Amino acid sequence: MSSLDIPQVAMKDSITAQKLAAHWPLGRRDRDVINGLAGRALQPLRTGTDLFTQGDRLTSIFFLLEGWAARYKMLEDGRRQIVSLLLPGDLCDPFCFLLHRADHGVTALTPVRVAEVGRSQFEEIALAHPEITKAMWINALITASIQREWCVNLGRRTALERFSHLFCELYHRLLKVGLVSGNGFHFPVTQLELADATGLTMVHTNRILQEMRRQRLIELHRRHLVVPDLAALERVCAFDPSYLHPAAQEAS
Amino acid sequence: MSSLDIPQVAMKDSITAQKLAAHWPLGRRDRDVINGLAGRALQPLRTGTDLFTQGDRLTSIFFLLEGWAARYKMLEDGRRQIVSLLLPGDLCDPFCFLLHRADHGVTALTPVRVAEVGRSQFEEIALAHPEITKAMWINALITASIQREWCVNLGRRTALERFSHLFCELYHRLLKVGLVSGNGFHFPVTQLELADATGLTMVHTNRILQEMRRQRLIELHRRHLVVPDLAALERVCAFDPSYLHPAAQEAS
DNA sequence: CGGCTCTTTGACTGAACTCAATAGTCGTGG
DNA sequence: CCACGACTATTGAGTTCAGTCAAAGAGCCG
The missing domain is CATH 1.10.10.10 (Winged helix-like DNA-binding domain superfamily/Winged helix DNA-binding domain)
Structure with a gap:
């Protein structure tokens, strides 16, 4: 955690590992597990692709490695509300397996590179690396805090x-x-x-x-x-x- | 989980135990742990009391046993946005210890009866009763889903x-x-x-x-x-x- | 019955929306 | 290299939904 480490971390760790380690200190091994997942990125997806859509049964979580994405909900008549923006390094619903179905969609605002982690694999990792799980939970809580601030933005600001x-x-x-x-x-x-x-x-x-x-x-x-x-x-x-x-x- | 159980559950379990058990099936012992916590309610708080305020360091979580409360954020000039409503049985930030400080306040809209659970006690229970923890996480995810829907409400509905x-x-x-x-x-x-x-x-x-x-x-x-x-x-x-x-x- | 808070009403204002058209920008392919 | 189509950005004119200001009623409680 000394400032001397930072260049090394920046050289070595994936952006997602950096982000999670900022929430909760993660050791070399934990970070390397994340780096390993991040290394297995999918083909880049093009702008406008949906990672998943409202109502989908969720079978995997995503690490957004490059590019921007948006969480959104549509109304019947076509009105759309973007409820959050996903930036490079962001996690996309690490604990979505705890719910039945997606209550919103996630769409790529740019070409994106994502890593997909299946449910069973995620659960293995969560079990073997409790510190990673903890960092992800903190991440989820911060996401919720941002969501609240967006409510303020939408409700009370000019x-x-x-x-x-x-x-x-x-x-x-x-x-x-x-x-x-x-x-x-x-x-x-x-x-x-x-x-x-x-x-x-x-x-x-x-x-x-x-x-x-x-x-x-x-x-x-x-x-x-x-x-x-x-x-x-x-x-x-x-x-x-x-x-x-x-x-x-x-x-x- | 058979329908025959329902009357018995309704007779015996606290409203909070009911709510959590609806998210994730909890056994008799788990529910009784929650009932035990709910049984140690504080003096009723009067309308307008803040359970905590933005910026507070959080030292305990609350079970809202009776009455309504609101999560809110204020702007400097007095504008206020209520970002969620807490109904009887709702949990108030079960995992707040993972963050430094409250990013919002919670105020009683009516006289409320709450049970307060300190950090160390909560952590003991979380460790000893993983099913309760899981139910609480599911609860947190549903709360986040509701928050997203509120964004839609504020941003895109008449x-x-x-x-x-x-x-x-x-x-x-x-x-x-x-x-x-x-x-x-x-x-x-x-x-x-x-x-x-x-x-x-x-x-x-x-x-x-x-x-x-x-x-x-x-x-x-x-x-x-x-x-x-x-x-x-x-x-x-x-x-x-x-x-x-x-x-x-x-x-x- | 007095002092709260909460609700209701009226007249006016204004921030944001709608509709409609024009002008860039960008990638693609001839 | 340019023409084409598809987005994306910009502009103007007119409208409307929601806000502001101010005052009057209702309801509630000690």
Whole structure:
């Protein structure tokens, strides 16, 4: 855990192992188990592919190794709400076997590389590596915390605040896995998808983004988002990163 | 699990044991452990008391034995979003110890009776009774599913649909613990609280409730809500109860 | 009966939506 | 290299759902 280790970890561990180890300290062996799973990635999936759909019986969990995905729910008349964004390294429903069926879908927003872990294999690992299981549970709790914050975003923030908050969240989450460089990051989400994530229409999304550009809160061009002044953006929405539980682990 | 058992269970088990056993079959001993915890209830807390507040370090979990509570988050300027409702029998953050601090508050909407379980005691029980732990994890996953559905409610439904959906959800959840009688249930939520749960203002809440009464979708009077035609209410919002995972347990 | 909290009402405002059309962008294949 | 189709982004005009402000009733409890 000393700072000297970090370059080595970054060289060696998969992004998923990094992320889990940030929740709960994992030893070399535990991390290597995760790296092993992450190494067996599927063929890349193309944009728009669903990892699974609402109502599916779930037979495996996914590690999102590269690319972005979205958890979403549809209404009968075609309205869609994106309920969370999955970033590189994120786990997709590690404990889904405990429920009957998927209550939502997960779709690839970009080409994605995922590793699929079947149920029996997952259960073996969970049994043999309780620390991994614990890290995954912490991960699930943080996901739930983010979900609550999204409820606040959708229920009580203005359009400008919603986008500001979302961008702040993504900035912090991507920073943690080393995907921010030069105050910016690759941002492959279309305005339609942004609208579905913030509960607004595409037209309104477009107008607010222009307003944010005008106010120099963001630069957004060709799938790249730059936040020239993070503090300013955070001020717009009174961003408090504690809901991301940046240091979840504790002496136990 | 035969239907002959049901009356006996209902007579003997605490509401929390009932609820957990509905997620995952629990034996007599496991249920009695929960009953034992539930039996040591605190003094009733009065309306408006916070079980804990955002930022608190969590030292115990709560069983809500009687009364209603709300999970909420505040914005700096006083805006509030209720992110979930806790009904009689509900658990309040059984695994909160895995995170540093509370990212939200929980407040009593009515006088409540809760049982408090300290960390060390909880961990003892979790170790000695893995089936209870499993039931609690399933409970946590269902809570997360409900949270996602609330995002849909806040992001993509009209005001009328939001209230309809919320009432349908409450109807189903209360039905499961035997708190619905004669198509109705005790409904102690004020219009201000309803507004904070649906992301609307109190004034608009009032107007929509009147509209719902006019359309004979609900009867709401003196803290009692009657749904004369559940199917009609469900039609308004295209309610699909599968997100409540009514039969979560499965052969494992 | 007084002081709460909760509910209801009216008039006005405004943030976000709808509809519809135009303009980029990107990959593909001729 | 350019033309084509399919997304994606942008713009304008008009509308509406929900918010704001302010005040008046109801219900409840000591």
